[in-house]
Amino acid sequence: MKVEFKPEVKKEFEAIAARYPVRRAALLPALWLAQREFGFISTEALKATADLVGCSPAQAMETASFYTMYQKQKPGKYHLQFCQTISCLLNGAEDVRAAVEKKLNLKDGQTTADGQFSLQGVECLASCHTAPCMRINDEYHENLTVEKINQIIDELKAK
């Protein structure tokens, strides 16, 4: 199904595009707008983004597919992004993650059937001194323990 940006979003984009001497440079911000508006970067969202920026869908795809934060499928309402890099590993990230996988019966890249939670292993989140850490949507959660993460998930479930 074809999707389209709302007029006010188009206007928002034009203000962003004016920051760059080349319109194509605004492709990353445009993809962010698309993700905000349409929930994830579907093929239709990609086409709408390409139209907005004035590049080909293939160019938009080339860029979107390079970056891990552009979601290619619909994430859960709460998108859990676990840091799996060195300092988190040294401080028990594997245990924390295993607890979540068990609690939600979820593996990397999956979403729960009710669409509430999705899981993505990510690389270093620059929070090494408060390891293990994760992001839920755009928010950091740090110094995680099995107990703490179970509590966080229970709270989100109760919302």
Next chain:
Amino acid sequence: MADFEPQLTKRFNVKDGHTLKGYLATGGYESLKKLFTMKPTEVIEEVKASNLKGRGGAGFPTGMKWSFVPQNTGKPIYLAVNADEGEPGTFTDRYMLFNDPHLLLEGIICACFAINSHTAYIYVRGEFYEQIQRLNAAIDEAKKANYLGKNIQGSGFDLEIYVHRGAGAYICGEETGLLESLEGKPGKPRIKPPFPAVVGLFGCPTIINNVKTLCSVPWIIANGAKAYAALGTQESPGTHVFGLSGHVNQTGYWEMPFGMPFMDFLNNYGKGVKGGKLKAVIPGGSSCPVLTAQECEDLTLSYESMKAHGTMFGTGCGIIMNEHTDMAKVLKNLTHFYSHESCGQCTPCREGTAWEDRLLKKILNGEATAKELDLMLEVADNMEGKTICVLSSALAMPVRSFLKKFRGDFEKYLVKNTVAVPEKVQ
């Protein structure tokens, strides 16, 4: 440690230090008064004389970098700020951006004035959502108060600063990968030369500086290169925000002049190793060769000492490992990281990082012999210095140093029975 005045972290505990009001109340934008009485070339000379080195990892002298910008091309000149902090083990720029965004803006104004640039882009990694909001708010405030925009404080100098949000790619911290990403493309590094100072963003002369590099500049302008060079060591002047993570009792970050003995830093600030004796240290982010506990004994927090110990200062954030750490598992974490983050355009990197990861998996699964260990070293040799950027070397160096210094940790996984498979059935 000699007394020093914090330059980078002085507003970290100031209420509203991140707002313009809080910033101005604590000496913010003071350096501009002096800056606008100077000529751009004088600013460059001052920063050169301070011997400020780039804090992003490579440690290139900042003033010298600025002097490479040609002023006669007729093209606009750009400044790109590298706030794509993603080197495993590194986490201090995140706090610089959050606690003192105006300091970065002031540093950008100084740098842009020096190189005659009127447009700067701050490339912030996509995960730093709060930091991006704070930066944007600071830019709005600064514009309203005429610290940005046209004719800044009556100086005749114009400057616009824009925030550009990344979207999750370690390689965009590589300066030419960053430029590609700013142009809306995949962050695949460019072949050098031409260097970005000559042909950079949108084909125009461009300087790329790290967050803390730029945050160090206002103090240098206000207090002079001499005062800056008096801090730290001769080769590593000034202060830095040093960090500790991993197996330490007190993880965190602390600003101090360069030159402190590493073990004093670990024991007095980090409160010692957690869970056992010290086994290994990755001193400045995961790309730096690993050091043994013994090698750390006479190590100091400086570019020259790290170099003398066969490693790199990197970002100044150390990862500490205790005696119970399985170095083979740690290296597996790094091989996974680099193979995941390789942009894939150079074969030695794309294939090499993936092969290191596969070989190490085989070793950890107990399916390998000493041949695989040697093969890992051979692959590392074929990865280093053969690619467009240094991501490939950034894995080859850890592979070599881990295998050399902690070979026992890998050998314990090897298959003891190494009967050669006969070539023929009979």
